[in-house]
Amino acid sequence: MEANIQEIRNERLNEKYYKIEHKTGLTVYVFPKEGYKSSYAVYGTDFGSVNTHFMSDGREIISPDGIAHYLEHKLFESEDGDAFAKYAVTGANANAYTSFEKTCYLFSCSSNLEENLRILLGFVQQPYFTDETVKKEQGIIGQEIRMYDDSPDWRVMFNLLGGMYHNHPVKTDIAGTVESIAEITPEKLYECYNSFYTPENMALCVVGDVDVELVLRLVDEIVKPGDGKRVEKIFPPEPKGVASEYVEQVFPGSVTMFQLGFKADGDMRLDERQAAACEVMLFALASNSSPLYEELMNRDLINESFGYEQLEGPGYNGVLFSGESKNPQEAAKTIKKYVADACKNGINKEDFEIAKKAIYAEYASYLNSVSAIGGALIGCDFTGRELFRTIDEAASVKLEDANEMLRLMLDPENTTLSVIKGGTE
Amino acid sequence: MEKFSRRELSPGIYLNSIKDDRFKSCKISVNMYMPMKNDTAAENALLIQLLGRSCREYPDYMSLNREVNRLYGAAIGADCTKIGDLQQLVLSVSGLDDRYALNGEKLSQELVKLLCKMLFEPKLEGEAFAQYDTQQERRKLLELIESEINEKRGYAITQCVSLMCENDSFGIRRYGSYEQVKAVTPQQLYTAWKRLLETAVINIVVVGNPDAGVIGEMFSEKFSTINRRPENYSTRMFKLDSGVKEKTEEQEVMQSKLVMGFACNIDENDPNSADRAKLMTLVLGGTPSSKLFTNVREKESLCYYCAASYNRQKSIVLIDCGVEKQNVEKAKKEILNQLEQMKKGNISEFEINAAKLAVADSSGIVTDSIGGIDKFYTSQLFEKEIITPEQAAERINAVTAEQIVEAANCVELAAVYLLTDNKEEL
Incomplete structure (x- = not known):
């Protein structure tokens, strides 16, 4: 076994996991959970919907929108059959997803872990794309795209990203369009596969009723070594300011809803301390016990659907506030007013103390769930963060860190408001 | 544990x-x-x-x-x-x-x-x-x-x-x-x-x-300070009271949604009949190896999702899919055809085992989260007997192919609902 194994512990929460740099170039995480009957495995590549433009082997490649997601669907079919049919014999619950920045293949199981890992590591390494199989998927993915077209929650977000970004591909639907996926061919899928599905660009996380020895034995046996080549991702230049301050879509058969996006510096990558501080800051500013929430609620500008999130990836970073509202303009104005006040006066100390404990508890509770841990580990790997350090930072973050994040993340002068105007009122 | x-x-x-x-x-x-x-x-x-x-x-x-x-x-x-x-x-x-x-x-x-x-x-x-x-x-x-x-x-x-x-x-x-x-x-x-x-x-x-x-x-x-006078509450199994009910609702949608409701007509005096209906539903449309997934989605490419679910309290099966307007009739016909295949006994051992294995395996997963435990036990609080996930899986595992066919033959279409767009077809 040629691998560098590092044990990472957290005494406060009494947990540990192993990070393994495997000789193939693959990074492997094993997080044993004592007393758990089930396991969760996720095998992912640092390749998502935003990676349609890249240099591979000295060649510039531009792929159709939606290709990462299409590839995810097609990888389930190998020459020797469908991966779902293989899992059907073990009973595992398998799935996959494509996000802006990654593609992940996963399963949960409470028996046959070894066999399931063999299936997972096997099919992800065995692409099999033919004209016929690629064409067949167009009907299925076409219906997936139609399903999202009918979702106002989905539309309000992509309309927002279209307003925030001039050029960055984060503004493009993850699944592409019915037209763009019609351009996808087996050759184009192989181009992406060969560039991004290399051990150096991937990570494997196994959590639950598992030990390091088993995972390493299987990785040794199954994972083919990479050739060390790195693919270079290319993004178009993106101006600092938003593309438009307001976007609107009339959507009959929906209630009126909004998303307000604050565009931050897309080149800024948050480290563990900043990521924790950002969450604490947002909780202090907009949780259900904040003065902002109180004003919005008392003036009937929001309801229980109100929420917020930080959205970060290669070349994009920002904060989104969202909710249903009878008056989105007024809701947005109120949020911006509170943000401007906080930028001027800083976060309230008591709100900060409450937020800090709440975020620490939220992070600690992720460790209840094998799937949450798996998802967090692979996310940390691709963003260069360490899971336990993020939790510790939440427990020790300082008010000035939160105030710094406020200034870095929320510029009330650089926002887009996206509104879905419903037809049911 | x-x-x-x-x-x-x-x-x-x-x-x-x-x-x-x-x-x-x-x-x-x-x-x-x-x-x-x-x-x-x-x-x-x-x-x-x-x-x-x-x-x-x-x-x-x-x-x-x-x-x-x-x-x-x-x-x-x-x-x-x-x-x-x-x-x-x-x-x-x-x-x-x-x-x-x-x-x-x-x-x-x-x-x-x-x-x-x-x-x-x-x-x-x-x-x-x-x-x-x-x-x-x-x-x-x-x-x-x-x-x-x-x-x-x-x-x-x-x-x-x-x-x-x-x-x-x-x-x-x-x-x-x-x-x-x-x-x-x-x-x-x-x-x-x-x-x-x-x-x-x-x-x-x-x-x-x-x-x-x-x-x-x-x-x-x-x-202890409340004057308690609780009553005994129970649920009656759903029974078809007339013919098939049909309704089409028009909205501006890109994709039509077809939902079909069925009465399972299980034998309420037989404590195992609900498990049979449950397994029958899983084989029909509960997993990626089910008849609906492999035929309506994978073979016919008609849908992204097409699934069946069983409601134990009311003994109802619901089948739903999202489908292009011009393919609604085709999808409906294929769904009913798959149910018909079940009734005729055209069910492979692979299909049955896949459903049983999925239930057995998920019984170990459900108890590894607070939400899973809470949902599993809370859903049983009105059952005659409260069992563990393993016991539930054992009961499903004991159902035979003949019993699945028998359960399928008791299934009766009760309602067809369609949400579709209001544009004229081109």
């Missing part, structure tokens, strides 16, 4: 504990059951929201939320759902387990105290809930009802159930209708609150590491 225990604290009040020290957090919920009735559904739904909003000591949601967030961002849940012919009203708290508090705080007891204050000491104005609070929560509930249309798949399923069960209490919407919610008064809410405490069947459920005995005593003391 989880360990289930249950005892009756007083008539109609049960303490259910699933003791498990593996989790960083815990959940304590009070599940209250009332019969689903057209004239009380809306007030009960609004009542549970009011109870989750404030209490006498924390008289507005800001002071209550602040107190809850101070307890390490704990969460209050106030939910209204349907289970069979009953309306399930749940008031819950979830939060960090005491062992992980940074300064040794006793969080779980604080949370239970808060839960008791919300349930037993609401903020009142005489014999009525507060006018302003009622108005606010009513607005939120009305907006929640309005927004159901945003999620087309769930909306279509609700519409199909209402159509299918228009003469059955299962057809009543869980929050009541928009107009009914609009009409509820603060005085009615007060009466509804009294009625809930006095007549509901109550299941307190503790999941995680807290000492359920202490929690049980805290609730017993509170309930």
Whole structure:
């Protein structure tokens, strides 16, 4: 076994996991959970919907929108059959997803872990794309795209990203369009596969009723070594300011809803301390016990659907506030007013103390769930963060860190408001 | 590892504990059951929201939320759902387990105290809930009802159930209708609150590491002051009362949603008949190896999703899919064809084993999360016998191919609902 194994512990929460740099170039995480009957495995590549433009082997490649997601669907079919049919014999619950920045293949199981890992590591390494199989998927993915077209929650977000970004591909639907996926061919899928599905660009996380020895034995046996080549991702230049301050879509058969996006510096990558501080800051500013929430609620500008999130990836970073509202303009104005006040006066100390404990508890509770841990580990790997350090930072973050994040993340002068105007009122 | 225990604290009040020290957090919920009735559904739904909003000591949601967030961002849940012919009203708290508090705080007891204050000491104005609070929560509930249309798949399923069960209490919407919610008064809410405490069947459920005995005593003391007269509630199996009901609703949608409702007509006197119907449904459309997934989606490329689900309380099967308008008839025909194949016994060993293995494997997964444990046990509280996930899987595993075919032959189409666009076909 040629691998560098590092044990990472957290005494406060009494947990540990192993990070393994495997000789193939693959990074492997094993997080044993004592007393758990089930396991969760996720095998992912640092390749998502935003990676349609890249240099591979000295060649510039531009792929159709939606290709990462299409590839995810097609990888389930190998020459020797469908991966779902293989899992059907073990009973595992398998799935996959494509996000802006990654593609992940996963399963949960409470028996046959070894066999399931063999299936997972096997099919992800065995692409099999033919004209016929690629064409067949167009009907299925076409219906997936139609399903999202009918979702106002989905539309309000992509309309927002279209307003925030001039050029960055984060503004493009993850699944592409019915037209763009019609351009996808087996050759184009192989181009992406060969560039991004290399051990150096991937990570494997196994959590639950598992030990390091088993995972390493299987990785040794199954994972083919990479050739060390790195693919270079290319993004178009993106101006600092938003593309438009307001976007609107009339959507009959929906209630009126909004998303307000604050565009931050897309080149800024948050480290563990900043990521924790950002969450604490947002909780202090907009949780259900904040003065902002109180004003919005008392003036009937929001309801229980109100929420917020930080959205970060290669070349994009920002904060989104969202909710249903009878008056989105007024809701947005109120949020911006509170943000401007906080930028001027800083976060309230008591709100900060409450937020800090709440975020620490939220992070600690992720460790209840094998799937949450798996998802967090692979996310940390691709963003260069360490899971336990993020939790510790939440427990020790300082008010000035939160105030710094406020200034870095929320510029009330650089926002887009996206509104879905419903037809049911 | 989880360990289930249950005892009756007083008539109609049960303490259910699933003791498990593996989790960083815990959940304590009070599940209250009332019969689903057209004239009380809306007030009960609004009542549970009011109870989750404030209490006498924390008289507005800001002071209550602040107190809850101070307890390490704990969460209050106030939910209204349907289970069979009953309306399930749940008031819950979830939060960090005491062992992980940074300064040794006793969080779980604080949370239970808060839960008791919300349930037993609401903020009142005489014999009525507060006018302003009622108005606010009513607005939120009305907006929640309005927004159901945003999620087309769930909306279509609700519409199909209402159509299918228009003469059955299962057809009543869980929050009541928009107009009914609009009409509820603060005085009615007060009466509804009294009625809930006095007549509901109550299941307190503790999941995680807290000492359920202490929690049980805290609730017993509170309930001892209430004049309890709980009734016995039960659910009747759905039966077809007339021919197939059909409804088409037009909206501006890109994708049509087809939902078909079926009566399973199981033998209620046979304790294993529900397991047979359950496995039959899984083979038909419950896994990626099912007939609907492999044929309607993979072979015909008609849908992204096409699935069947079984409702145990009402013994109903629902099949739903999202499909292009011009393919609706084709999808419907293929779904019915797959059911027909089941009835004829054209079921492979592979299909049956895949469904059984999926059930057996997921029985080990369900107990590895607080949510999974809570849902699994809470859904059984009205069953004659409460079993573990492993026992449930063993019962499914014992079903034979012949019994699946037999169950399929009892299935009867009851309703077809279609949500489709209003444009003329090109």
